[in-house]
Each structure stands twice: as structure tokens, then as C-alpha cells.
Amino acid sequence: MGVGKLLKTRKSKRMAFALAVLLPFAVWMMVYMLIPLVSVVFYSFTDAKMGYDSQSFVGLYQFRKMFTSATAMISIKNSLKAALVIVPVSLLLSMLTALGLDALSERSSKIYTFAVFLPNIISLTAACLVWRWIYHGQYGVLNFLLNLMGIPSQQFLKSQAQAMYSLCAIHIWSVFGYYAIILLAAIRSIDKSLYEAASLDGASYWTQFFHVTLPMLKNTLLFVGIMLTTSAFMFFTPVQLLTNGTPGTSTYVMLFYIYQQGIEQGNTGFSSAMSLVLMLIILFFSLIQWILSTEREPKPRKKVKTVKEVNVA
Amino acid sequence: MKKKHSLGYWLMFVLMTLIAFVSFFPFFWMFLSSFKTQSELLSMPPTFFPNNFTTANYTQVFKQMPFTRYYINSLLTSGLNTLVGVISSSLIGYVFAKYDFPYKNVIFLVVLACMMIPYETLMPTVYKMMVGIKWTNSYKVLTIPYFVNIFGIFLMRQFYLDLPDDYLEAAEVDGCSQFEIWARIAMPMANSTTSSLVIFLFMASYNSFMWPLISVDSRKLFTLPVGIASMIWDRGNQYAMLLAAASMIIVPVCILFAFMQRKFIEGMTSGGIKG
Amino acid sequence: MATVTLKNIRKVYPKSHNTNKSNLKETADGVLAVDDFNLEINDNEFIVLVGPSGCGKSTTLRMVAGLEEITGGELYIDDVLVNEVAPKDRDISMVFQNYALYPHMTVRQNMEFPLKVQKKSRDYIDKKVEEAAEILGITEYLDRKPKALSGGQKQRVAIGRAIVREPKVLLMDEPLSNLDAKLRNQMRAEILKLRKRINTTFIYVTHDQTEAMTLGDRIVIMKDGVVQQTGTPQEVFDSPHNLFVAGFIGTPQMNFYDGRLVEDKGRYHVEIKDMKVALGKEKTERLKANGVKSRDVTVGVRPEHIVLSEGENVLRSVVDVSEMMGSVVHLHVNVDDQDSIIIVPTIQLKDRSLVKSGAEVDFTFPEDVIHLFSKETGNNLEY
Numbered sequence: 023m024g025v026g027k028l029l030k031t032r033k034s035k036r037m038a039f040a041l042a043v044l045l046p047f048a049v050w051m052m053v054y055m056l057i058p059l060v061s062v063v064f065y066s067f068t069d070a071k072m073g074y075d076s077q078s079f080v081g082l083y084q085f086r087k088m089f090t091s092a093t094a095m096i097s098i099k100n101s102l103k104a105a106l107v108i109v110p111v112s113l114l115l116s117m118l119t120a121l122g123l124d125a126l127s128e129r130s131s132k133i134y135t136f137a138v139f140l141p142n143i144i145s146l147t148a149a150c151l152v153w154r155w156i157y158h159g160q161y162g163v164l165n166f167l168l169n170l171m172g173i174p175s176q177q178f179l180k181s182q183a184q185a186m187y188s189l190c191a192i193h194i195w196s197v198f199g200y201y202a203i204i205l206l207a208a209i210r211s212i213d214k215s216l217y218e219a220a221s222l223d224g225a226s227y228w229t230q231f232f233h234v235t236l237p238m239l240k241n242t243l244l245f246v247g248i249m250l251t252t253s254a255f256m257f258f259t260p261v262q263l264l265t266n267g268t269p270g271t272s273t274y275v276m277l278f279y280i281y282q283q284g285i286e287q288g289n290t291g292f293s294s295a296m297s298l299v300l301m302l303i304i305l306f307f308s309l310i311q312w313i314l315s316t317e318r319e320p321k322p323r324k325k326v327k328t329v330k331e332v333n334v335a
Numbered sequence: 336m337k338k339k340h341s342l343g344y345w346l347m348f349v350l351m352t353l354i355a356f357v358s359f360f361p362f363f364w365m366f367l368s369s370f371k372t373q374s375e376l377l378s379m380p381p382t383f384f385p386n387n388f389t390t391a392n393y394t395q396v397f398k399q400m401p402f403t404r405y406y407i408n409s410l411l412t413s414g415l416n417t418l419v420g421v422i423s424s425s426l427i428g429y430v431f432a433k434y435d436f437p438y439k440n441v442i443f444l445v446v447l448a449c450m451m452i453p454y455e456t457l458m459p460t461v462y463k464m465m466v467g468i469k470w471t472n473s474y475k476v477l478t479i480p481y482f483v484n485i486f487g488i489f490l491m492r493q494f495y496l497d498l499p500d501d502y503l504e505a506a507e508v509d510g511c512s513q514f515e516i517w518a519r520i521a522m523p524m525a526n527s528t529t530s531s532l533v534i535f536l537f538m539a540s541y542n543s544f545m546w547p548l549i550s551v552d553s554r555k556l557f558t559l560p561v562g563i564a565s566m567i568w569d570r571g572n573q574y575a576m577l578l579a580a581a582s583m584i585i586v587p588v589c590i591l592f593a594f595m596q597r598k599f600i601e602g603m604t605s606g607g608i609k610g
Numbered sequence: 611m612a613t614v615t616l617k618n619i620r621k622v623y624p625k626s627h628n629t630n631k632s633n634l635k636e637t638a639d640g641v642l643a644v645d646d647f648n649l650e651i652n653d654n655e656f657i658v659l660v661g662p663s664g665c666g667k668s669t670t671l672r673m674v675a676g677l678e679e680i681t682g683g684e685l686y687i688d689d690v691l692v693n694e695v696a697p698k699d700r701d702i703s704m705v706f707q708n709y710a711l712y713p714h715m716t717v718r719q720n721m722e723f724p725l726k727v728q729k730k731s732r733d734y735i736d737k738k739v740e741e742a743a744e745i746l747g748i749t750e751y752l753d754r755k756p757k758a759l760s761g762g763q764k765q766r767v768a769i770g771r772a773i774v775r776e777p778k779v780l781l782m783d784e785p786l787s788n789l790d791a792k793l794r795n796q797m798r799a800e801i802l803k804l805r806k807r808i809n810t811t812f813i814y815v816t817h818d819q820t821e822a823m824t825l826g827d828r829i830v831i832m833k834d835g836v837v838q839q840t841g842t843p844q845e846v847f848d849s850p851h852n853l854f855v856a857g858f859i860g861t862p863q864m865n866f867y868d869g870r871l872v873e874d875k876g877r878y879h880v881e882i883k884d885m886k887v888a889l890g891k892e893k894t895e896r897l898k899a900n901g902v903k904s905r906d907v908t909v910g911v912r913p914e915h916i917v918l919s920e921g922e923n924v925l926r927s928v929v930d931v932s933e934m935m936g937s938v939v940h941l942h943v944n945v946d947d948q949d950s951i952i953i954v955p956t957i958q959l960k961d962r963s964l965v966k967s968g969a970e971v972d973f974t975f976p977e978d979v980i981h982l983f984s985k986e987t988g989n990n991l992e993y
Contacts, residue, residue, distance in 0.1 A: 031694040032676055039513035040434040043426045050483045055449050057464065058457040065460060072463055115354070122351040125344065136596055137355035140362065143599065144588050145542040147560035148581040151567060152365040155574050161377050163364060199358060203604050227343060256455050259544050263564055277455055284459025285549050297456040304453060504677050505710035509724040509771070510698040519727075523714040 062301075065294035072288030084295035094296065096271045097279040100186060101300075104275055105254040105307070107190045112250050113243075116198045120205035121231075138199035146196055150263045153192050154179070157264075179264055182272045189260040189273055197253060201246045208242040209235060244315040248308045255304050276300050362585060369393070369579040376575050392579035399570065401554060402580065405562035412474065412558060413540040416481035420536040421529060423483050428491025429517055433503065443492075450485045455545055462549050476550040477558065481540050487532050490605055494528040495521065534595075534602030559584050612653065612688040612701075612778035612811050614674065619647040620682035621669050621835075635835065639681075643669045644835045647683070656805060656812040658826035660819055661858070666835040667815045668783055674813060675704050675781050687778060698727075703772040704781040708788060709764045711756035717767050718752040724775045742770040745807055746800075762793045766800075773808055782814045786821065798824055819859050823847070831855050849981075853988035856910045856981055862940065864981070865916070865950040867925075869909040871902065871982055871991070878902075880980060882909055883946070885925050890977050896992040897982075907991065908983040913940070913951040915979035918958075924972040932965040943971055 066084055070077035088094045119138055123131050141149060156164050157178040165175040178188045212235065220230045236243075258277045261267060267274040267282075276296065284293025368376060369392055371385040396402045431443055461480070462471070470476045498521065506520040507513075522529070544560040551557065557565065563584065566577055592599050621644040622637060635642040644666040651657050659667040672678035674685065676697035685693050692700050703724065711720050718739060725735045743749040746766040756764055765785060772780055785801075786794045798821060805812065816822055822829045823843040831838045831846060831854075838858075839851040850856035856864045869882040878889040878897055889897070927943035927950065939959055941952040952973060959965065982991045 030696060030699070032696045033679060035513055035696055036434060037436070040430050040436050043430045044436070047423070047427050047483060050479075051446070051449070053464070054461060054480050054483070055452075055457075058460040059449075059452065061460040061464070062457060065463075070463070072459075073466055075467065118350070119354055122347050122354070125347050126351065132596065134351055134355045135600070136593065137359040139596075139600060139603075140589065140592065141358055142603065143538060143592055144362075144585045145544070145560050145563075147542075147544050147563045148584045149361065151563055151577050151581045152361045154567070155368065155376075155578060156361060156364065158574075161379060161381065163381055166379070166381050195358065195361075200604065203600055207604070252453050256453050258455065262545075262548070263567055280456065280459060281545070281549070285462060290459060290463050293459045297459065300456050301453065499708065499710070501706045501708055501710040502712065504675075504697075505704065505706055505771075506712075506723075507677065508675055508697045508702065508704045510727040510775075512698075515727065519723075520712055524712070526714065 062294045062297050065290050066298050068291050070290040070294070072285070072290055077291065080291070084291050085299075087292060088295055088299070093271055093274060094279060097274040097276045098299075098303075100272070100274055101255055101257070101276040101303075103186060104190055104193075104257050105251060107187065108193055108254040108257070109247065109250045111190075112194045112198045112201060113247065115194065116201035116205055116246070119198065119202035120209055121235075123202065123206050124209050135203065138202055140199070141196045142200040146192075146259045147263060149196060150192065150260050153260075154264055157188055180269060182269045185265055185269055185273050189257070189264065192260045192264075193254070193257055197250070201250065204246060205239065205242060208239050212238045240315055244311060247311045247315075251307045251311070252304055255300060276303075362589065365578050366582050366586065369575065369582045371575060373573065373575040392575045393583070395573075395576045396580045396583065399573075399576065400562065400566060401557075402562065402583075404555065405557050405559050406583075408477075408556060409541060409559040412477045412481075413537055415478050416540040417533055417537040419478075419482045420484050420487060420540075421532055424487030424491045424532060424536075425522055425525065425529060426517065427483070427488045428493075429495050429521055431488070431492045432495035432498075433500070433521075446485055447489065450489065458546060458549055465550060471550050472553045472556060474556065477547060477556065480546065481536075481543075484536060484539070487536060490528060490532055491525065494525050498524060528605075530598060531602035531605045534599055535605060538603065613686075614649075614651040614779055614811060614813070615686040615689075616647050616649045616651075616670075616674070616683070617686070618683035619670065619673060619680060619685060620645055621666070621673060621678065622681040642835055644673070647837055649830060649837075649840060651811060651813065654809055654811055656814065656825060656827045657830060658814045658816060658822040658828075659830045659832060660816055660822035660826075661832035661838075663817055664834075665832040667817075667830075667832050669835075670832070671704075671781050671783055671813060671815045674779070675702055676700050701778040702781055703775055703777040703779075704783065705765075705768045705772045705785045707784040709756070709768040711764055711767055711771075713756055716753050716755055717748065717759070717770075720756065720767055721752075721770045721774055724771060728775070738774045738776075739770075742774045745773075745804065746770050761789050762797060765789065765797060769801075769804065773804075773810070776808070777810060780810045780812050782812065784816055785814075787817070794821075801825060820861070823859070829859075831858060833858075849990070849993065850910075851990050851993050853908060853910070853983045856983070856990075860912055862913050862951045862953070864910045864912050866983075867909045867911070867945070867948065867950075869907055871897075871905055871907045873897075873902065873904045880907070880909055880982070883925060885923050885974060887923075887975070887977050887980065889980070893977070893980075893982075893992060900991060902991050906985050908985055908988075910981035910983060911975045911979060914938075914953040916950075916952045916973050916975050918952070918954060919972055919974040921972075924974045927971050927973065929965065929967055929969045929971055931967060934965075939965055941965065941971065943973075 065077070067079060067081060068077040069080050069083070123134055123138075126134060156162050159165065159175065159177050159180055162178070164178070169175060176184060179185050216234050216238070217230055220234055225233065256277055257275050258281065261273050261275055261278045262281070265273040267278055277300065280293045280296045280300065283289045283296065367384065370388050370390065371382070372387055372389055372391070375382060375386055431439065465471050465476050502520055502524065503516050506516045511519060542560065543558075544564070547558045547561045548564065551561065554565070563577075563580060566580060570576070620642070622640045623643050624640045625636075635645065647666075647670055649657070659670060661667050669678055673680050676692070676695060680693050684691055687700060687702070711717075712723065715723065721739045721742060722735045725738060730738075739752075740749070743752055746769060748763060748766050748770060751759060751763060751767070756767065759767065765788075768785070772782075786797050789797060802825065814821075814825060822831075826843060828840060828842055829846055830840045833854050839846055839855045841849075846855060846859050850859060850864075853866070857866075867882045869880050872879050872881060876894075876898070878894050880887045880889065925945050927945040929941055929943050930949070931942040933940040933942070934956075937956055939954050939956055941954060943950050943952060952971070983989065984991055
């Protein structure tokens with residue numbers, strides 16, 4: 023059978039099509055995913071520099087350097103601090119918002135959804151520019167409002183103590199609406215008869231929340247928690263735009279430091295080691311949440327079917 | 336649970352209003368302030384509505400920097416990235432759903448695992464590689480990395496898994512080539528999923544900041560987010576003008592969102608809700 | 611119009627593929643879904659493949675369509691070997707069970723699709739679509755989307771899309787099974803009419819023996835991937851080659867009794883319990899030709915061939931249930947713990963008390979309607 027004939031069979035045509043699609047995909051995956059991933063691991067054990075093709079193996083030198091570098095340690099500490107603020111506050115706020123949106127009538131819920139979801143859609147870069155103006159120490163509207171309430175003007179981004187929290191607030195502001203919508207979709211997919219049964223038993227709103235809503239949202243909450251953790255450690259734009267790590271080193275976070283070292287200084291080896299540590303930290307926190315959420319599962323008295331998240335529509 | 340007019344309901348209503356206000360206020364404040372003069376901005380107490388309504392800030396944006404260029408760059412790259420991204424997601428998702436090839440499941444698992452990697456951590460190494468092949472400072476580096484989106488592949492695959500084979504076989508018997516089956520039958524049937532993906536990919540590309548910041552340093556290639564960043568660094572004190580620039584980036588998106596709220600939310604959250 | 615020849619067609623699925631589904635034979639390579647299928651389909655013939663689900667009938671059809679790879683054997687369309695030819699180059703078209711109408715196209719666009727893909731001229735396409743719509747009576751729906759159509763209308767459109775290209779072979783995969791009973795009867799008649807108007811070879815798959823009997827020029831009855839019998843509806847009804855065919859064709863099902871075939875000096879008779887039925891000349895000849903000796907057999911008799919009788923040489927039974935069907939009455943009777951159905955024309959039922967539950971009924975059957983099956987193989991001893 024000749025090649026020409028071979029290409030005529032259905033099987034070969036299907037194979038050819040699949041290959042035609044998958045080959046470019048494989049090349050892309052290689053270049054933009056797998057090679058960088060392997061490189062990060064590889065470079066972290068070398069003294070690789072930006073713009074140089076050769077590097078030599080230096081063992082754990084980069085890691086030792088990182089753990090003895092004050093700035094690197096501060097950036098790890100700052101990242102953890104940011105995550106510890108961003109994750110719980112966003113989680114609480116988005117849960118509260120989801121409950122609120124669920125309780126509101128359909129029409130007002132739509133307007134409120136618009137408002138809380140908007141920060142998620144628009145460019146964070148542009149939003150930072152607005153926040154920079156709102157946070158302005160002298161003419162910012164936030165200080166004006168504080169003064170109205172009798173609180174003296176604050177320095178926000180210019181204060182060592184406040185800068186980090188001010189930036190976290192921007193991050194929370196930009197993401198919580200997104201998670202609220204995801205939680206809302208999960209809440210709406212809970213079988214209404216569960217609430218009716220609970221009401222008949224005389225359960226109050228909060229009893230219902232803790233005994234029906236929360237358990238049914240477990241999977242979604244885990245997902246939101248892990249996403250939030252990742253995004254908290256990927257905290258970069260506000261730092262880069264508004265403080266550049268200052269005042270002092272109070273807003274140095276890991277990704278910003280990786281950017282500085284890897285791009286601006288060209289220390290690929292060092293930044294790779296840092297990236298690796300950052301990935302491990304994220305993995306670690308994701309695993310912790312996963313373990314916590316599976317261990318807390320009570321012995322099922324009555325088996326309730328797991329609610330699959332449905333579309334918001 | 337939803338007893339109206341109870342105290343709890345009103346408390347919730349007030350709280351929600353507060354949350355919504357905080358969410359929306361920055362945009363509102365930005366838009367109002369962008370019509371004030373710089374001296375009005377730098378006065379205490381701040382005025383609410385502009386005393387001297389002016390559009391000079393807007394004209395300044397175009398005068399002081401190649402803002403049109405940024406805009407065109409952003410729209411062009413995002414448009415191209417979305418177009419290619421949607422087509423590649425659809426094709427690759429389709430092949431994963433409807434074709435058999437060796438080690439398909441293992442390969443797909445590897446691809447899925449890549450979705451979990453926070454990509455920002457890989458950027459320095461990707462950049463080093465781009466420097467190595469001299470691709471930095473080009474449209475290539477602003478587009479090709481966005482041509483494949485693993486989440487998009489996942490989303491489209493989910494859709495095609497649920498699509499009965501009959502339609503595709505009918506098309507095949509009707510005389511379509513393998514490509515035509517996808518282009519004329521499968522892709523159009525995925526319309527609603529595809530449009531969600533369009534919004535998702537466009538916003539992801541339009542708003543992306545870190546990669547363009549890293550990979551491009553010629554002003555001619557700046558996209559809007561990088562352009563804005565450079566404005567802050569170069570002319571950080573010209574608040575009125577900066578707010579006008581921000582308005583021009585944000586307000587069109589706001590309006591689009593207002594008209595297509597459901598589609599937008601579907602698109603943006605399709606990862607969280609279906610994944 | 612075309613002849614289709616299937617020669618020793620085999621289909622083997624890899625082991626992982628829905629294995630524990632049925633009693634399909636397993637080979638070293640996997641599960642044997644279709645084994646040694648042989649059939650010569652004449653020009654313009656209407657062939658029906660019928661059998662219970664999982665019998666391999668759809669797989670066979672899909673192999674003819676080219677949607678399923680042929681593991682072994684040869685498939686010819688008009689004497690051209692097409693085993694390796696892609697579906698679109700086989701000049702066939704197919705109607706799917708759930709219609710597979712493209713939801714994003716109107717009825718007209720659906721119907722012109724195969725012609726558009728072939729890049730026919732606009733005029734030609736319009737002409738063909740109008741013609742097909744005319745034949746199927748769907749002209750007024752041409753601009754609707756499939757979503758707005760009823761099941762029967764969708765089915766017509768699906769058929770319309772299949773006939774516009776004037777294919778050599780028209781394949782239909784359970785086209786009526788998604789319709790309700792009344793519509794099914796109506797569409798069956800429509801397909802018969804359609805058949806007269808277009809010149810095409812039909813291959814039709816169904817699990818419904820009534821459809822098979824009414825539509826097919828010839829019927830192929832399959833079970834577990836193996837052809838049980840091929841023949842005209844009359845042939846398979848009158849002379850089923852084995853127990854399966856006997857039981858599958860005809861409603862209500864054929865009654866089966868344990869009996870004994872006794873050969874005595876070149877003559878045969880059958881004993882069921884106390885009843886003796888001597889076999890006639892034709893059957894005797896055929897049994898003799900096959901060298902059949904005395905043996906235990908399964909005796910099959912169709913319900914409509916049983917006659918109520920009185921006297922000595924009969925089977926005695928008790929009525930469980932009787933169903934009045936109008937022109938006939940179905941008596942479900944019990945013969946020594948074995949159920950049988952007897953169909954009695956209402957007009958012959960003089961003694962009304964017979965239809966009461968618990969009534970005693972005696973019956974017998976003429977020798978020429980008896981089917982004798984081997985207890986071991988289930989094959990008809992006459993053939």
C-alpha cells in the first residue's frame with residue numbers, strides 16, 4: 023500500500039488531524055512550560071546569569087545565599103504576612119458578600135454584583151493608579167474621610183507600618199468579588215429542601231448557615247482558599263507600581279524580589295532558587311488547606327449528596 | 336431564611352451597600368476627578384463635583400505620551416491573542432475529547448498539572464530564553480506566549496466531551512474532512528462556551544502586566560498597563576492627567592461589562608465554577 | 611443504487627472496550643463484536659439488520675458507513691473494495707438514531723450541507739433541497755431551526771439530509787426508536803413510500819422485529835455478533851433456522867414445549883406429554899434427508915397456529931389470564947407449569963366461559979406448523 027493510499031483511510035486521516043493539532047501545541051508546551059519549569063530547577067543549582075549562555079554548577083550555593091540574605095528573608099516574611107492578611111480577610115469578605123447577594127432580591131442583587139465584580143475585570147494597573155490618588159497622604163480622599171471622623175491623616179503607602187496593609191487592601195478589593203460570585207453560585211446550587219427541613223426543625227439563620235450552608239460549600243471553599251493563597255503569593259502589581267518595595271524593605275514580597283533579582287539584576291540562578299522556594303511554599307499551604315478540609319469531615323450520619331457547583335446563570 | 340423586612344435583612348442590606356460602595360467608589364472618584372484641574376485636585380477639603388469642568392487632562396494624555404500607540408498595541412495584541420487562543424483551545428480541547436492517541440490520559444494529566452503552576456514564577460527563566468533567541472522587544476514576545484491557554488483547553492474539552500459523537504459522524508458521512516467537522520459543526524455548536532472563553536482570554540491578555548513589563552522596554556511596544564506604569568514612574572505627580580488616562584482604560588470596560596454582565600461573569604468565573 | 615457485498619466481515623474491539631457488556635466471544639485480541647458476516651445486497655434492495663441490543667447490528671452498519679474500522683473481511687460497494695475508504699468517499703449517507711441535526715443551522719441549511727461540502731452549484735443545491743423537502747412534506751419548515759421541530763419532523767429532516775445527495779447506499783441506524791408508537795407506525799409507512807420514490811439501496815438497523823418485517827425485502831437476524839438467519843420476512847417467519855430466530859420473530863412469541871421426536875420405520879411423530887402428532891410428508895422428507903433419528907427436541911408452535919380442541923389427543927391447560935384484543939383473544943395458559951399463549955379469533959370463541967381465569971382449556975396443533983429444534987444446538991432439525 024502506497025503512502026498516498028495510506029493517507030486516505032479514516033484512521034490515518036484522524037491521526038493526521040490529531041497530529042497537526044497536537045504538534046504545535048507540544049512545541050508551545052515545551053518552550054513556554056516544560057523547558058522553563060525544568061530550567062527553574064536546573065538554574066537554581068547554578069550561577070546562571072541573564073544574557074550568558076553558559077553557567078556552572080554551584081550546588082546549594084544559591085539557597086544558602088538566599089537564607090543568609092536579609093532582604094530575601096524579609097521578602098519571605100512579607101509574603102507570608104501578606105498571605106495571612108489577604109487569605110482570611112478575602113475569604114470572610116467574599117463569604118459575607120455571597121450571603122448578602124443571595125439574600126437580596128434579584129434586581130438589586132444584579133446591581134450589587136456589578137459593583138463588587140467590577141474591580142476584578144478592570145486592569146489592576148489602572149486601578150492602582152486610582153488607589154495611589156485615594157491613598158495620597160495630603161490630598162487623598164481617604165484621609166479626608168478619616169479627618170471627618172476625627173482621625174488624623176495617615177501616611178499609608180509612605181509608612182513602614184501601614185504600606186503593606188494598604189497594598190493588601192488593594193489586592194483584597196480587587197479579588198474578593200470574584201470569589202463572592204463563585205461562592206454565590208455554590209450557595210444557590212444547594213438543595214433548597216435542606217433549608218426547609220432545617221426551618222421546620224426551628225433552626226435559626228446562623229444555625230442553618232453553620233449546619234447546612236457551610237458543610238455544603240466545603241469543596242468550593244477549599245478551591246477558593248487554594249486560589250486565594252496562590253494569588254496572595256503572586257502579589258506583585260501594587261508593589262511594583264506604588265511602593266517599589268519601600269518604605270525601607272517593608273513591602274518587599276517574594277515575587278517582587280524574584281523580579282528584581284531575575285530581571286533587573288539578571289541573577290537567574292538566584293531568582294530560580296527563590297522561585298522554587300515560592301512554588302514549594304504555595305504547594306505547602308495548598309496541601310495544608312486540603313488536609314484540613316478533608317480531616318474535618320465528620321462521620322456522616324446522613325449521607326447528603328455532594329453539590330456540584332453549577333453555573334451562575 | 337429570606338424573611339424580608341426583618342432586622343437581619345436590613346442589616347445585610349446596609350452592609351451590602353457599604354461593600355458595593357467601597358468596590359465601586361474608586362471608579363466613580365477616578366472618573367469625577369479626571370475632569371478636575373490639577374490645582375483643584377490638590378486642595379483640601381476635596382471637591383465632589385468638578386468646580387471647573389475640564390477635558391484638558393484627556394488631551395494632555397495624548398500630548399505627553401504615545402497613548403494612542405499603547406491603546407493600539409493593547410487592542411492588537413489582545414485581539415490576536417484572543418483569536419489564536421480561542422482557536423487553539425478549541426482545537427486542542429476537541430482533539431483531547433474526541434480523538435484517541437497513545438498515552439492520551441497521561442499527557443492530559445501533565446497538561447492539567449501545568450495549570451496549577453503559578454506562571455509568574457517561571458517568567459524570569461522564560462525571559463532568559465527569549466533573550467537567548469533575541470525575541471524580546473517584539474510583538475512576538477507579546478503574543479506567542481498567549482497563544483495557548485491551558486485553562487481554555489480544559490474548558491473546551493469539557494464541552495466537547497459532552498457533545499454526542501453522532502453530530503460529528505453525521506458531518507463526516509456528509510463529506511466533511513476532519514478539519515471541516517471541527518470548523519463547521521463542532522466549533523459552532525460550542526458557541527456559548529467559546530464566547531465565555533473569548534471574554535476570559537481577552538481580559539487576561541488586555542490586563543496582563545508582569546510579562547509585558549518584563550519582556551518589552553521599547554515604548555513603541557508598550558501595552559496600556561505598562562504604559563500606565565511608565566506614566567506613574569515618569570510623571571507621577573500629574574494626578575489629573577493620570578486619572579484621565581486610567582479613565583480611558585477603565586470606562587470602556589465598565590460599559591461593556593454593564594451591557595454584558597452575565598456573559599462577562601460566566602466568562603471570568605468559568606474556571607472557578609466549572610473546574 | 612449499488613450492490614453491497616460483505617465478505618467474512620469481522621469486528622474485534624480491544625479488551626478494554628465495554629467488556630462485560632454481553633456474551634460476546636472473546637479472542638486473543640479482544641471482544642468479537644461481529645463475526646464472519648456474509649451478505650450480498652442487491653441493487654435497490656431494502657435490507658434490515660435486526661437483533662437485540664449489543665448484537666453487532668449497529669457495528670455492522672457503522673463498518674459499512676466507514677465510521678468503524680473493519681478488523682477482518684472485505685466490504686465491496688459496487689464491486690469496489692472499500693475497507694480502507696473514508697466515509698465521505700464511499701458515496702453513502704446515514705440517518706442517525708437521535709437525528710444529529712446540526713442545531714446551529716436551519717432545516718434548509720441542514721439539508722444543503724452535504725451538497726455544499728461537495729461544492730455543488732447553488733442552483734443544483736436549491737433544486738435538490740426543494741425536491742427532497744417536497745417528498746418528505748417539510749417544505750414549510752425549511753427556515754426553522756431544528757429546536758422548533760417535533761420528533762417526527764426532525765426525523766424527516768434527517769432523512770431529507772440523507773437523500774439530497776442521492777447516495778448509492780442509504781444507511782439508517784434505528785431511525786424510529788426515539789418516536790412514540792403512533793408516530794413510529796406513521797413514519798414506517800412514510801419510509802415505505804419514500805423507498806418507492808428514490809432509487810437507493812437501503813440498509814436499516816432496528817431492534818424492533820415489526821419494523822424489520824414490514825420494511826425489509828430481506829432481514830438479517832443477528833445475535834451476539836453472529837448472523838442467525840438471512841431471508842425474506844416470510845422465510846424467517848415460516849422457517850426459522852434456530853430457536854433464537856423462532857423466538858425473536860413474531861409477536862406474541864412462539865410457544866416452546868419439551869417433546870420427543872420418534873422415528874419409526876421411516877415415519878416420524880412428535881410426543882408432547884400425552885399428545886402425539888404425526889408429521890406430514892414434507893417434514894418427514896426433510897428430516898430424513900438430514901438423517902434425524904429419534905431424540906428429545908424442543909417443539910415450537912406459534913400462538914396463532916394453536917387450535918382449541920376436545921377429546922383425547924390434546925394438551926390440557928389452565929387459563930391464567932385472557933386478553934381481549936378485539937378481533938382476537940390472547941389466552942395465557944399454563945401447561946404443567948409452562949406458560950403458553952394461544953390466539954383465538956374472537957369469532958370462534960363460542961364458549962365464553964373459556965376465557966375466565968382458571969378455566970380448563972384443551973388444545974392441539976396441526977402437524978405442518980410444528981418447528982422442531984435440537985435440544986443441544988437449538989438449530990431447526992429440518993434445515
